[in-house]
Amino acid sequence: MSDITLSLAEIVGEDYVSNRAEELYFYARDPGLLPPHEPDYVVVPQTAEEIQKIVRLANREKIPVVPMGAGLALTGLIIPLKGGIVVDMKRMNKVLGVHEKARHVIVEGGTSQGLLKSYLEKNYPRLRHSIPDSPSTATIAANVMIHGQGRLTQQYGFNSDMVTGLEVVLPSGEICKIGSCSLSPDWFSRGAPLPDLSGLFLGWFGATGIITKVGLRLYPRKKMRDVDIFVTDREDLVPDIIYELTHTEMTEDIVVFSQPLPLIFKGNHHVTIFMTGDTEEELEFKRKMVWDALDGFMKSKDGGFMWVQPAMKPTLLDMPQRSVTRFADVKKGGGFEYSGPILLVERYPECTRKLEELSSKYNLGYSGMARIIGRGHCMMYGFAFTFNRADPDMMDRVRKALHEVSDYALDIGGVFWKATVEEQKMALERMDPHTRNLMKMIKQNMDPNGIMNPGNWEVA
Amino acid sequence: MKYEDIVHRCFRCGYCKFTSDYSDFNCPSYRKFFFESYSPGGRMWLIQAWLNDEIKNSERFQEILFSCATCANCVEHCVFTFSDDLVNLFTAAREELVNKGVIPPPVRDYLKNINISGNPYKEPADDREKWAEGTPLETYDGQEHLLYIGCVGSYDERAKKIARAVGNVLIRAGVSLGILGNRETCDGNEVRALGEMGLFRSLAERNIALFKELGVEKIITLDPHAFNAFKQEYPGLGGEFKTYHYTQILAPLIQSNTIPLKEYKATVTYHDPCYLGRHNSEYDSPRKILKSIPGVELIEMDQNRENAFCCGGGGGNFFTDILGGGEESPNRVRVRQALDTGAQIIAVSCPQCANMLDDAGKAEELEEKLEVLDIAEIVTRALP
Numbered sequence: 004m005s006d007i008t009l010s011l012a013e014i015v016g017e018d019y020v021s022n023r024a025e026e027l028y029f030y031a032r033d034p035g036l037l038p039p040h041e042p043d044y045v046v047v048p049q050t051a052e053e054i055q056k057i058v059r060l061a062n063r064e065k066i067p068v069v070p071m072g073a074g075l076a077l078t079g080l081i082i083p084l085k086g087g088i089v090v091d092m093k094r095m096n097k098v099l100g101v102h103e104k105a106r107h108v109i110v111e112g113g114t115s116q117g118l119l120k121s122y123l124e125k126n127y128p129r130l131r132h133s134i135p136d137s138p139s140t141a142t143i144a145a146n147v148m149i150h151g152q153g154r155l156t157q158q159y160g161f162n163s164d165m166v167t168g169l170e171v172v173l174p175s176g177e178i179c180k181i182g183s184c185s186l187s188p189d190w191f192s193r194g195a196p197l198p199d200l201s202g203l204f205l206g207w208f209g210a211t212g213i214i215t216k217v218g219l220r221l222y223p224r225k226k227m228r229d230v231d232i233f234v235t236d237r238e239d240l241v242p243d244i245i246y247e248l249t250h251t252e253m254t255e256d257i258v259v260f261s262q263p264l265p266l267i268f269k270g271n272h273h274v275t276i277f278m279t280g281d282t283e284e285e286l287e288f289k290r291k292m293v294w295d296a297l298d299g300f301m302k303s304k305d306g307g308f309m310w311v312q313p314a315m316k317p318t319l320l321d322m323p324q325r326s327v328t329r330f331a332d333v334k335k336g337g338g339f340e341y342s343g344p345i346l347l348v349e350r351y352p353e354c355t356r357k358l359e360e361l362s363s364k365y366n367l368g369y370s371g372m373a374r375i376i377g378r379g380h381c382m383m384y385g386f387a388f389t390f391n392r393a394d395p396d397m398m399d400r401v402r403k404a405l406h407e408v409s410d411y412a413l414d415i416g417g418v419f420w421k422a423t424v425e426e427q428k429m430a431l432e433r434m435d436p437h438t439r440n441l442m443k444m445i446k447q448n449m450d451p452n453g454i455m456n457p458g459n460w461e462v463a
Numbered sequence: 464m465k466y467e468d469i470v471h472r473c474f475r476c477g478y479c480k481f482t483s484d485y486s487d488f489n490c491p492s493y494r495k496f497f498f499e500s501y502s503p504g505g506r507m508w509l510i511q512a513w514l515n516d517e518i519k520n521s522e523r524f525q526e527i528l529f530s531c532a533t534c535a536n537c538v539e540h541c542v543f544t545f546s547d548d549l550v551n552l553f554t555a556a557r558e559e560l561v562n563k564g565v566i567p568p569p570v571r572d573y574l575k576n577i578n579i580s581g582n583p584y585k586e587p588a589d590d591r592e593k594w595a596e597g598t599p600l601e602t603y604d605g606q607e608h609l610l611y612i613g614c615v616g617s618y619d620e621r622a623k624k625i626a627r628a629v630g631n632v633l634i635r636a637g638v639s640l641g642i643l644g645n646r647e648t649c650d651g652n653e654v655r656a657l658g659e660m661g662l663f664r665s666l667a668e669r670n671i672a673l674f675k676e677l678g679v680e681k682i683i684t685l686d687p688h689a690f691n692a693f694k695q696e697y698p699g700l701g702g703e704f705k706t707y708h709y710t711q712i713l714a715p716l717i718q719s720n721t722i723p724l725k726e727y728k729a730t731v732t733y734h735d736p737c738y739l740g741r742h743n744s745e746y747d748s749p750r751k752i753l754k755s756i757p758g759v760e761l762i763e764m765d766q767n768r769e770n771a772f773c774c775g776g777g778g779g780n781f782f783t784d785i786l787g788g789g790e791e792s793p794n795r796v797r798v799r800q801a802l803d804t805g806a807q808i809i810a811v812s813c814p815q816c817a818n819m820l821d822d823a824g825k826a827e828e829l830e831e832k833l834e835v836l837d838i839a840e841i842v843t844r845a846l847p
Contacts, residue, residue: 018496018789019497021498023521023523024518024519024521024523024524025500025509025518025521025523025527026498026499026500028508028509028512028517028518029499029500029505029508029509033475034474034475034476045498047497047498073477074475074499075475075476075477091497091498091499093497094497115485116485117481117484117485117486118485118486118487120485121484121485121486122486124484125486138476138477138478139477139478139481139485140476140477140478140480140481325478325542328474328476328478328542329542329543331474331476331543332472332543332544332545335472336471337471337472337473337474337543338474339474392471392472393471
């Protein structure tokens, strides 16, 4: 074993460090389309103190450190672009505490979405968190780190908006608490009324520290859930439909999808409306409000509610929605990737036209999905293309299509979500120069040796 | 390689690692090693890399492939249409390594022992029937059922007790059966799982020929592994027999009071063996027996039935120990799960599981708190 391997083994135990070819191969890549780059070491720590020691070692030896949750962002954020140590967080997967009345939970930095869902259902059946549609192995910390969204995003904003506190190992190795927990035993606020320092970490993809604990808001879990789908073939009306729906404040979540198959779906925009209630009366009241809000579109024959077959409802109501993952195998090849810029809902029509244009230009299977964020404050529009890993030409066409999406998204006022390194560079180039300099100052001051997930958010 | 057409189709979504409610990681090798490379998805990506010559056949690669317990949790929980073939794919990759002659020494030794001795313990075939000494069991001679014991039940000291309990209870219930004695040889289930398809075929053909020669139509197995081989694999080789796990025979007999039982007060949790449960969907018969014993209270572990956590002995690991020991070894995790129920007894219906969990109980120093008993042994305690 090399000196570094020995040092890492002393920290995490010999069984949880590897520099074997098999781990280096696997951890060099994510399920997306970006080129791999091998780490030098992979470690699977169990405590924040172990991570602290790893980071201090990395600082001494000037070795990069790349934290990894489930690696499902698909945009290469966990690919160790300059080698170094990949820190797989998934062994830190405990729920540390729930404050039922104050509706928040504290979890370790590798806790999966699935584990928290299961834990709450079993122990706190009146509470829930905002579950994304990424697979259940996706971690809470990585999801808030990338400003992920979930089933409660339409009501409460990005999942990162729901953070109530953080524990972070800084690039210098200190274990730092962010929010009310920095001076109180309680994790009720990540900032207010203090300066909100969570912005030094959220959205930085691990370039400013490793999240080892997350406090997260929980919300009432109603006894019943249901879903309706409003369909229109006029993409230009989707923003108005969303405006009316969000005005009701009656929905749990709103997602709009479009896809070419089956054929009866082609050209249509499926506004999927999730509703909850503690009683049938509550649910029916909400449904009536929703239907009334869209009555004008039905009267003008611009849309209508499709009959959702009972057999289809469990698929739609599933959390996380496993059917989303199945999109990866449409081409029998285990792959899909999407670019999901955050932008105004009024951009929906042009996004959907662009998606169809690109799928036609590059001959690709596609799916469009808009997740409404807040009361129509913005949306994530996913330009998603499926591909076959055994077909390099198809993979290349998807890369080209996504590259065009990146340019297009910026042109129409969008901001990249979980940006690839290339997109980060594009964003930094267009960014207000004072903002860019501020980011540079933050990064240089927090991580003077440049060891934390290098390549990401690097201002030249 | 067989199943090569699906090897590139894994998305690394990770559903394969979980229980259906996501409450815990349920892949024994991932739970033990915690590197993605030891998960079903990791194996798929590495097999593809190996086929593409991006990685070599190393000791680590072999450990990754052969530490799979073939428990089929991934088959149960993978969301893709190729899920049914995941274990088949891993077995096919093992077969490739076997064919190339580059496999872990414990796997090599196991296969050699089976080939030479007809059992993994290098014990003489003439000693095979010794387990039955002192029982009323007779040699098969046209009885309704053949009771097939298998290598573990025939030679392993702990498992021999289970075999005797099963034999005695079935005889007491009036089931017409006979044993092969020294003519019995390995069923080949683990040989197949370890990828030695030639040896498996040879064992299976030999067994099928013998069963046919003796006029066997119905087989009762002690071991779910043998049950799986006879039920799932032998028909493809011309061996069509009505095959039962012994719990499937006992359950109706006990429920109908054909075997009267006295009260036996105990709290019991049941561990589903993978080759009876997930591989063959038999979850109810063992539970019916336990629930029919007066005084027995059955308490389920959180991870039960389709979500049962494997003891780590499947896929040949019972013999090769490639999954290895330690605090996070699957058998120790499983006994801790059993302990959480508050039960006094872990009931099993597989001699391999019994051994794995016995060992784990000792390692966890739980012998005083948690007893590992086969269902037939519990029934024996309740016999008047």
